[in-house]
Every structure is written in C-alpha cells, then in structure tokens.
Amino acid sequence: MPRQLEGSRAVAEAVALCRPEVICAYPISPQTHIVENLSRLVKSGELAPCEFVNVESEFAAMSASIGASATGARAYTATASQGLLYMTEALYNASGLGLPIVMTVANRAIGAPINIWNDHSDSMSQRDSGWIQLYAETNQEALDLHIQAFRLAEELSTPVMVCMDGFILTHAVERVEMPTQEQVDAFLPPFQPRQLLDPDEPITIGAMVGPEAFMEVKYLAHAKQMQALELIPEIAADFKDAFGRDSGGLIRSYRVEDAETIVLALGSVLGTIKDTIDELREGGMKVGAVGITSFRPFPLGAVRAALGHAQRVLVLEKALAVGIGGIVSANVRMALAGIQLHGYTVIAGLGGRPITKASLHRLFTDAAADRLEPLTFLDMDWDVVNRELQRMRSSRASGPHAENILRDVGPVAAGPV
Amino acid sequence: MKAPAIRFYQTGSFAVGNRLLDPEQRSVQAGEQRTNSITCGHRACQGCGEALGARYALDAAMRATNGQMIAANATGCLEVFSTPYPESSWRIPWIHSLFANAPSVSTGIAAALRAKGREDVRVVGQGGDGGTVDIGMACLSGMFERNDDVLYICYDNEAYMNTGVQRSGSTPPAARTATTQAVGPEPGNVFGQGKSAPLIAMAHEIPYVATATVAELRDLEAKVQSAMEVHGARYLHVFVPCPLGWGSASKDTIKIARLAKESGIFPVFEARDGEVTEVSKIRRQVPVEDYLRPQTRFAHLFAPEVRTDVIARIQAGADRNIRRFGLLGSGADKEGAVLVGTCADQRTGTCAGPGQATCGLASKAEDHEAGR
Numbered sequence: 001m002p003r004q005l006e007g008s009r010a011v012a013e014a015v016a017l018c019r020p021e022v023i024c025a026y027p028i029s030p031q032t033h034i035v036e037n038l039s040r041l042v043k044s045g046e047l048a049p050c051e052f053v054n055v056e057s058e059f060a061a062m063s064a065s066i067g068a069s070a071t072g073a074r075a076y077t078a079t080a081s082q083g084l085l086y087m088t089e090a091l092y093n094a095s096g097l098g099l100p101i102v103m104t105v106a107n108r109a110i111g112a113p114i115n116i117w118n119d120h121s122d123s124m125s126q127r128d129s130g131w132i133q134l135y136a137e138t139n140q141e142a143l144d145l146h147i148q149a150f151r152l153a154e155e156l157s158t159p160v161m162v163c164m165d166g167f168i169l170t171h172a173v174e175r176v177e178m179p180t181q182e183q184v185d186a187f188l189p190p191f192q193p194r195q196l197l198d199p200d201e202p203i204t205i206g207a208m209v210g211p212e213a214f215m216e217v218k219y220l221a222h223a224k225q226m227q228a229l230e231l232i233p234e235i236a237a238d239f240k241d242a243f244g245r246d247s248g249g250l251i252r253s254y255r256v257e258d259a260e261t262i263v264l265a266l267g268s269v270l271g272t273i274k275d276t277i278d279e280l281r282e283g284g285m286k287v288g289a290v291g292i293t294s295f296r297p298f299p300l301g302a303v304r305a306a307l308g309h310a311q312r313v314l315v316l317e318k319a320l321a322v323g324i325g326g327i328v329s330a331n332v333r334m335a336l337a338g339i340q341l342h343g344y345t346v347i348a349g350l351g352g353r354p355i356t357k358a359s360l361h362r363l364f365t366d367a368a369a370d371r372l373e374p375l376t377f378l379d380m381d382w383d384v385v386n387r388e389l390q391r392m393r394s395s396r397a398s399g400p401h402a403e404n405i406l407r408d409v410g411p412v413a414a415g416p417v
Numbered sequence: 418m419k420a421p422a423i424r425f426y427q428t429g430s431f432a433v434g435n436r437l438l439d440p441e442q443r444s445v446q447a448g449e450q451r452t453n454s455i456t457c458g459h460r461a462c463q464g465c466g467e468a469l470g471a472r473y474a475l476d477a478a479m480r481a482t483n484g485q486m487i488a489a490n491a492t493g494c495l496e497v498f499s500t501p502y503p504e505s506s507w508r509i510p511w512i513h514s515l516f517a518n519a520p521s522v523s524t525g526i527a528a529a530l531r532a533k534g535r536e537d538v539r540v541v542g543q544g545g546d547g548g549t550v551d552i553g554m555a556c557l558s559g560m561f562e563r564n565d566d567v568l569y570i571c572y573d574n575e576a577y578m579n580t581g582v583q584r585s586g587s588t589p590p591a592a593r594t595a596t597t598q599a600v601g602p603e604p605g606n607v608f609g610q611g612k613s614a615p616l617i618a619m620a621h622e623i624p625y626v627a628t629a630t631v632a633e634l635r636d637l638e639a640k641v642q643s644a645m646e647v648h649g650a651r652y653l654h655v656f657v658p659c660p661l662g663w664g665s666a667s668k669d670t671i672k673i674a675r676l677a678k679e680s681g682i683f684p685v686f687e688a689r690d691g692e693v694t695e696v697s698k699i700r701r702q703v704p705v706e707d708y709l710r711p712q713t714r715f716a717h718l719f720a721p722e723v724r725t726d727v728i729a730r731i732q733a734g735a736d737r738n739i740r741r742f743g744l745l746g747s748g749a750d751k752e753g754a755v756l757v758g759t760c761a762d763q764r765t766g767t768c769a770g771p772g773q774a775t776c777g778l779a780s781k782a783e784d785h786e787a788g789r
Contacts, residue, residue, distance in 0.1 A: 021532035022525060051528035055521065056559030063518030063556065067489060067525025070512050073532055075525070093514050197487045197510040197526065199538055206490075206513030207500035 002177055007139040007169040010176045011104060011162075012037030014143035016047045017184040018102075018150045020076040021191075022068035024053045024061040028083040029116045030166035031106035035078055058083035062090035062101075069099040070205055072198075074150065074191040077101070080166055081108035084122045088129070091159075095130025095221055097206060098194065100153035100160070102146065103131075107267065107318070108166040109351040113402035117352020118166040120266065120318040123295075124327050130221040132160040132228055133296040134248065135266040139164075139174045144247030145293075147179065148235050150188055155231060157194040158224045163295075165268040167352070179243055187242045225297035232294050250299035252291040253306050255281065259288030261368050262307050264332060265316040266292045269348075269355050273316070276360040287364055292328070303335035312342035314367045316378075318349045325375040342370055348378035384408050445477045445638050452479040452508060454488075459506040460498040464667025466631045466657030466674065467495055467572040471543065473631075474570050474655065477638040479509065481645035482539045487526050488512070491519035491544025491553055494579040495572060517552040519544045520560035523567040531566070539645060542569040546587035547577045550614045557614075561621035564649040568641075571614060571652070574659035582662040586612050589682075590734070591727050592714045594662070599717035608730060615688070618652035622691035625651040629685060631658070632675035636697065640687065656683045664713025676708040681735035684742040699744045705732045 005013070012034045015023075023042065025035035042052040051068075055061045058079050065075040079087065084105055094101050110121040123133055134149060136142035142164040149160040164170060195205060209217055229250065236248035254274050256262055263273050270291040277287050290306045292299070307313050313336070315329040324330075326345035333343065344367055349355045359379050366372050384405055391398040398404065445451055454475035461468035479486055490496045490513045499506040500513065514522045523542035530538050542560075544553055549571035560567055576594045577583040583596040590608040593599040597606040618626045624647045629637040637655060644651040658665060658673045665673050677683040678697065682705060685697035706728055709715040718724045739745055 022528045024525070049532045049534070051532045053524060053528050053565075054563070055524070056555055056562075059518065060521040060524070060556050060559055063514060063521030064525030064528065066514050066518075067512070067522035067527075068529040068532075069525075070522075071487065071526045071529035071533075073525075073529030075529075089515055090518060097514070197512055199485045199487065199510055202508060202510040204500060204502075204505035204507050204511050206496075206511075207502040207505055208497055209502060213502070 002175045004173055005139070005176050005178070006033065006171060006173050007142060007164065008033030008106075008171065009037050010139050010143045010174075010178065011146055011164070011170075012041065013178055014146045015076055015102075015104075016041045017179060017181055018076075018147060018188055019047075019074065019185075020050055020102075021073035022051045022053065022065065022075045024055050024064045024068075024075070024077045026055050026058050026061045026077075026079070026083065028058070028080050030108055030118070030170045031078045031080040031083070031104065033170060034104055034106070038076075058087040059090055062087040062094060062103075065101045065103075066090060066094050066097065066099055069094070069101050069193075070097070070195065070197050072191065072193045072196045074154075075099075075101045076103065078104035078106065080106040081110055081116075081122045084126060085110065088126065091126055091129040091131060094159045096218070098157045098220070098224070100150075100157050100191070102149045102153050102160050102162065104146070105161050105163045106166040106170045107163050115351040116166075118168050118318070119350045119352065120163070121320070121350070123161060123163045124319040126161070127296055127327065130158070131296065132156075132158060132225060132294070134160065134162050134232075134293055135295055136162065136164040136169065137252070137268060137270045137291055137293075139169055139172065140176045140245070141247045141293075142169055143176060143178070144239065144243070144245060147184055147188060148239055148248050152228065152231060152235055154191055156224045156228060158221065158228075163267065168268045177243075177245065183242060187239065228294070228297050229299060229301075248293055250292075250294045250302045251306060252293060254289040254291070256288035256290060256306055256310070258286055260286040260311040261314065261364065262288050262290055262310040262312075263314045263316055263364065264290045264292065264303075264307070264328070266295060266328065267318065269316065269318065272355055272357055272360060276357050276364060279357070280361065280364055285364070285368055287368065295328070295331075298331045298335075300335045303332060304339070307332070307336060307341075308339055310341060312344065312367060312370065314344045314346060314364070314372070316346045316348050316355075320347050320350060344372045344374060344376060346372075346376045346378050353379060381409075444473075444635050445480050446473060446634070448480075450480070451476045452484065454479055454509045455499055455506045456508050457506075458504065460501065461494070462659075462661050462667070464658075464660040464665075464670045465494075465498075466659060466670045467545065467574055468498070469634075469670070470572050470629075470631045470637065470655040470657045471495055471570075473634045473637050474543075474641050474653065475509065475541065477641035478539070478541050478568065478645055481642050485538045486510075487530075487538060487540050489514070489519050489522040489526060489540070489542045491542075491548030492516035492579075493545040493548050494574075495543065495545065497579055516548050518556050519548060520553060520556040520567065520569055523569065524560050524563070524565045527566045536566070540567045542567050544569075544571060545578070546571060546573040546575060546614075547585045549573075550586045550612060554614075554617075558617070558621065561618060561623050561650045561652070564623060566648050566650070568644045568651040568653065571654045572657045573614075573654055574657050574662060576659070576662050578659050578662045586610075587614070589731075591718060591731060593664075593717060594714070604717045605715070615652065615654045615686075618654075619688050619691050619693075621650070623650040623652065624648075624690060626654075626688040627652075627686065628654045628656070628683070630656040630674040630678050630683060632671050632678060633685070633697070636685070643687070662714070664716065665711050669711055673708065673711060676703060676711075679703045680705045680708045681739040681744055682708055682731075684738045684744055686742055693742065696742050696744060698746060699739070702739075702745065705735050
C-alpha cells in the first residue's frame with residue numbers, strides 16, 4: 001500500500017528492511033533524518049540485531065563501518081557534503097580493502113562559502129574513490145536503490161554510495177511503496193563476507209603492498225566496477241520481478257528515439273527536465289533526456305548507444321570542476337569518442353539554486369538553436385560577478401568574496417531568487 | 418590482576434629468570450602455549466621496544482581471551498615492519514586501515530561482534546604515539562566516551578619514528594627530532610608542550626587505564642590481563658624506547674625503559690574509573706641525567722657544554738611526576754616480595770659483569786650483588 005513519507009524516512013525504513021547489523025551515525029544536514037529514523041528503529045527493537053553507534057565524526061563513521069564490515073557485519077552509514085569529504089581517506093580505504101559498505105549521500109554543496117543546500121559537488125568529488133555511485137531520481141527510486149545497493153555491494157565485495165538530492169528528496173514527502181520484510185529477505189540474502197576477521201581462521205587484512213603488486217590490487221577495484229556494469233542491470237531486472245517496479249539500472253532514457261537534442265543529467269532534476277521536454281515537444285521540438293543512475297561505473301556503452309544518434313547533447317551538471325567546467329561532460333565525451341555532435345556543458349543549481357522549468361525552457365530552446373556557449377552557467381547573475389571582479393582589479397585588499405557579494409545581493413528576501 | 422611481586426635482579430628482560438620460578442608464576446612468554454601473536458621474521462630494528470611490547474601485550478591478551486581476539490592496527494612502525502606481504506607476522510586476525518582510525522575500526526569490530534552475539538571475542542586496537550595521541554586522538558576519545566568494549570594499546574616511542582623521527586605530541590622537552598633539531602639557543606623540543614594520553618584517558622572515566630614499560634614485562638602482562646578482565650573502553654600506554662630515534666644502543670632498550678621509570682620521567686600506574694589505584698614505586702631513584710645520557714637525542718645537553726639548566730628543568734618534570742603520583746616511599750620491595758637469588762648469569766658462571774647487555778641496571782655495579 002502506498003504511503004506518504006519523507007524521503008529520509010523512506011530510505012531509513014528501506015535500509016532497516018535490509019537488516020544492517022552495524023549503523024554508524026554522525027549528524028550532518030540534509031542526511032540527518034535518515035539516521036535519526038534508524039536510531040529510533042534500533043532503540044525500539046524493531047531493527048534487531050543491530051548496533052547503532054553514535055560516532056564522533058564522519059571519519060570515524062566510515063572507519064567503524066570498515067571494522068564492522070571486515071568482521072562480517074552488514075554495515076551502513078549516511079553522510080553529506082563536508083562529512084563526505086571528512087571521511088575521504090576512509091572511503092578510499094573501504095574500497096581498496098573491498099568492503100561492501102552501503103552509504104547514503106544526501107547530496108549537498110561543498111564550502112567555502114558554507115552552504116547547506118543541494119548540488120552534487122560532494123559525491124562528484126569522490127567519483128574516483130572506488131565506490132560505486134548510484135543516483136536516485138525520486139524517493140521511490142532512492143529507497144529501491146538502497147535495497148539493490150546491498151546486494152550489489154555484497155556480490156562484488158565493493159562499497160556502494162546511493163546519492164539522493166539533499167532536501168529536494170530527503171525532505172520531500174512523497175508517495176512511496178514500501179516493500180515488505182519478506183520481499184526484501186527473498187531479494188537480499190544474508191551477508192556472506194569474502195574476507196573475515198575470525199579468531200578461528202586468523203588472516204591479515206590491510207598489509208603493506210609494494211610496487212610489485214600495488215597496481216594489480218588497485219586494478220581489482222576497477223575490475224569489480226566493470227563487472228558491476230553487467231550486474232547493475234541484472235539486479236534491476238531481478239528487482240522488477242520481485243517488486244514490480246522499474247528502479248535502478250545504468251541509465252534511463254526519456255523520449256530520445258527521434259530526439260535531435262538530448263539532455264543528460266543525474267538525480268531529481270530529471271523530473272523538471274522531463275516536464276520541460278513534454279512541453280517543448282508539444283511545440284514540436286525534438287528533445288529527449290537521458291538520466292544516469294550509475295555514474296560509477298560509468299556506462300560508456302549505454303550512454304553512447306543512447307546519445308549517438310542525436311545532433312547535440314546538453315549535459316546539465318550540479319557540480320563544477322573548477323578550472324575546466326564539467327565533470328559529467330568529460331565522461332560523456334569519452335562515451336562519444338569519434339562521434340561529431342554539438343556538446344554543451346551547463347552548470348546549474350549550485351548551492352541549491354532552483355532549476356526552474358522557465359530556465360530550462362530557455363536553455364533547451366537556446367541549445368536547439370545552437371546559441372549556447374560550450375560552458376554555460378544557468379541563471380548566473382553576471383552583474384554580481386563582474387562587480388566583484390572589478391573590485392579585485394581595483395584593489396589588492398578587496399576583501400572576502402562571499403561577504404562582498406552578499407552585500408551586493410542584499411537580504412535574501414529583498415528580491416527574486 | 419597484579420603482577421606477582423617477584424623481583425629479578427639479574428636481567429633486564431625478566432624472561433630469562435622464569436626458569437627460577439614455579440610454572441604458575443612464569444610469564445606468558447615462558448609458556449609453550451604462547452601464541453606468538455607477532456611471530457619472528459618481522460622487520461623491526463634491532464632492540465625495538467615496540468616489537469617487544471607488542472609481543473608481550475598481545476600474547477598476554479591472547480591468553481586472557483583464550484585465543485578469541487581480533488586486533489586493529491594504526492599505520493606506523495608496528496604495521497609496516499610486520500606486514501610487507503606475503504610476510505605477515507600476525508598469527509591473529511589483524512586489520513590495518515589507516516593512521517588515525519584504529520580506535521574507530523576497533524569500535525566497528527566490537528559493534529559487529531555484539532550484533533552477532535560474539536562478545537566472547539575481544540578487540541584490541543593498537544598504534545604508536547603519533548597514531549594515538551596526535552592524529553588518532555579524536556577517534557580514541559570517541560571510543561573512550563562511548564565506553565566501547567575495546568582495549569587500546571599505545572606503544573609510545575615519543576616521536577614519528579616510521580617517517581624518520583619527527584616530533585609528536587608525546588616527544589619530551591629538549592629531545593632532538595628531525596623537526597625539533599639540536600640547533601639554536603634552545604636546541605631540541607620546546608618545554609611546556611606535549612600531552613599525557615593516560616591522563617586524558619582517565620578524564621573519560623573509563624574503567625581501566627594503565628601505563629607500563631618494556632622494562633617490566635611481567636607487569637605489562639599483568640596489566641593486559643587486568644584490562645581483559647573488564648569490559649568497556651580500556652587504555653594501556655606502554656613506554657617503548659626506540660634505538661633508532663633515540664640514538665640509544667640496541668642492547669639498552671630495557672635499561673633505558675627502566676631508567677625512565679626509576680627517574681620519575683615515566684610514571685607507571687594503574688587507574689580505574691578515573692582514579693589512580695596502583696602505582697609502581699621507584700625502587701631506587703636515579704637522577705634524570707642517568708636516563709638522558711645514553712640517548713643521543715639528548716646529546717646536546719652534555720656537549721659541547723653540560724646544560725645544567727635544561728637538565729634541571731627535566732629533573733623538575735620528573736620530580737613533579739614523583740610528587741603527583743607518589744612514586745617514592747615504601748616500595749613494594751619489602752611487601753611479600755619473592756627475591757630471586759642473585760644474578761642468574763653469576764649463578765651459571767656467564768655473568769659478564771656491569772655493563773653487560775642483559776643487565777637492566779648494569780651501570781650500577783651493586784645490582785649485581787645479592788638481591789637488594
């Protein structure tokens with residue numbers, strides 16, 4: 001039966017259905033509601049056996065997850081933004097050791113300037129950490145992806161990050177179908193660790209590895225992700241059989257068959273993009289969308305197949321690779337190697353700036369007419385930027401950027417956002 | 418559990434003297450059942466205090482847990498010298514993750530064991546002073562305050578030895594390291610810095626905190642045993658001289674550890690729930706100069722001129738320890754001590770006399786005479 005649930009609560013309940021044995025929690029917005037809900041489920045005894053550990057940092061959260069996973073426990077944690085960066089060292093360690101930890105990232109911007117709102121800067125910064133990264137479009141998909149993530153992680157013995165847009169999904173109350181415990185138990189077998197700290201069969205985990213073997217060990221993480229390219233669609237198909245829903249997979253296409261312009265994006269913004277496409281299609285524009293669910297591994301073949309026939313591709317990104325522009329775009333370009341088409345990188349929605357249908361209308365229309373710059377910043381206030389650049393030119397002591405710009409912008413409520 | 422009050426006078430290691438004891442009084446290392454948790458063939462330097470301390474501590478922990486133990490290790494000398502694969506020296510389930518996170522990894526292991534109903538399996542976390550008192554302090558403090566069921570052992574050699582002897586928060590004043598060099602008007606590490614991890618641990622009011630040195634290995638074993646008899650967060654801080662970093666002779670590791678205790682430089686005590694409950698008294702006090710002289714990290718205090726001012730400040734620090742922990746006074750020597758003969762090597766006719774490698778207090782000729 002469908003229920004109206006906050007995204008965080010839906011994910012928490014789905015995670016609980018996966019019977020994690022150790023949950024490490026450290027608060028950071030907009031992830032916090034997930035672990036709060038799990039804390040209640042553990043404390044009340046609804047989720048048992050499970051240890052809920054209130055750790056002192058995200059670094060400790062991932063570290064304790066490493067210890068728990070290596071001891072054969074199904075381990076889960078959640079984080080966002082600065083927290084993800086604070087656990088970076090442990091992220092690489094978890095993947096290097098091949099420990100199948102599942103973690104939610106409630107996507108949020110990275111400071112400075114400090115900002116709690118949504119974009120993808122956090123998880124994109126960890127794209128090379130060796131973790132599989134799955135991006136949810138809706139709350140339903142977010143909860144479904146968590147159930148799939150545990151199976152994927154444990155089959156490959158590699159960690160999986162489920163990324164869901166902070167606030168936009170985590171704090172939105174939406175209709176979701178929550179599976180039953182029996183359904184999840186049938187879909188997700190108990191954790192059988194590939195390596196185990198066991199006094200009866202002592203092994204060493206985490207030994208020093210020199211040049212003679214380092215590349216080979218590192219390659220295995222890549223090999224597992226290449227296997228994931230096969231496994232992710234299989235698990236999504238099994239999931240559909242078991243739960244009757246299309247969730248997950250590598251990519252998801254929308255009205256691309258005859259599309260001359262294809263918009264590629266990740267996460268919840270796909271909803272707005274699809275609505276905009278429907279409206280533009282009514283006006284005759286041949287536009288479609290491709291949503292990437294699996295960003296790591298990056299499905300080069302599937303992306304190439306989905307985009308190859310288009311005349312132009314617009315990659316809408318909620319993160320900025322300072323000094324070059326797009327992160328997703330660079331990956332898409334690899335997928336399209338040898339194919340000549342117009343490619344646009346659009347940086348949008350940084351720090352929670354709303355991506356509106358009105359803006360997307362203009363953007364897609366400009367793209368279809370090839371009036372876009374190769375690197376476009378959606379809804380950027382260039383006056384504000386130029387004023388600050390002018391201040392920098394006129395004085396070596398022009399002061400802090402954010403504070404100068406805030407003074408120019410004025411109180412948030414004073415004008416249109 | 419308290420170490421039996423057995424006083425050996427003949428050696429530095431105590432292990433040799435086991436043959437003079439009844440079997441039940443012998444150390445874990447003397448038993449055929451010892452696990453060799455860290456077995457031979459590792460790549461520690463000659464005279465490494467950490468390798469010695471880890472061997473005794475872990476084998477004692479294995480005995481205390483009936484072999485049901487998992488260890489987590491911080492990055493550092495102990496991890497590096499024990500694991501260049503496929504030459505792992507560990508005969509226990511052992512994991513190394515990162516430099517700063519051994520306490521948290523231990524927390525995770527303990528949580529997993531609890532979730533699985535395997536609380537019979539115990540967890541030991543371990544690291545050097547850098548991994549413990551500096552970069553690992555946040556994780557350690559978190560593990561303490563949650564009272565996670567982990568014994569964490571810090572092998573304190575007072576600097577970052579694995580990276581080439583740089584100063585840590587455990588480096589003593591005036592000591593020369595690669596980042597506190599013996600140059601300028603105040604050579605070596607500055608005064609008024611550094612921290613006591615055992616006192617920080619006690620401030621968490623965890624059930625058990627103890628210090629030990631590799632000069633008193635039976636005491637170390639007994640403290641590991643005591644630590645394993647309770648649950649919750651426990652902390653053991655072991656003083657482990659480093660011949661490489663300290664510029665001391667490999668043969669003097671135990672002697673220097675003993676001098677640290679006998680001078681008051683390193684107080685040896687036990688604390689429960691935040692209160693000091695046992696103190697190892699100084700048996701015969703020595704001036705800190707005796708401790709400093711054999712270490713080239715303090716050579717600048719003795720040449721080209723003797724820095725009596727600096728030595729006096731170090732002495733004042735030791736005196737403060739002596740007052741603070743009550744390290745002087747009726748030593749346990751007299752109370753129920755089993756005095757074990759004279760120098761064992763004298764008995765067997767192999768004693769080389771004062772200065773001989775195995776003599777802990779070999780600089781004092783009278784220690785070679787009948788047990789005092």
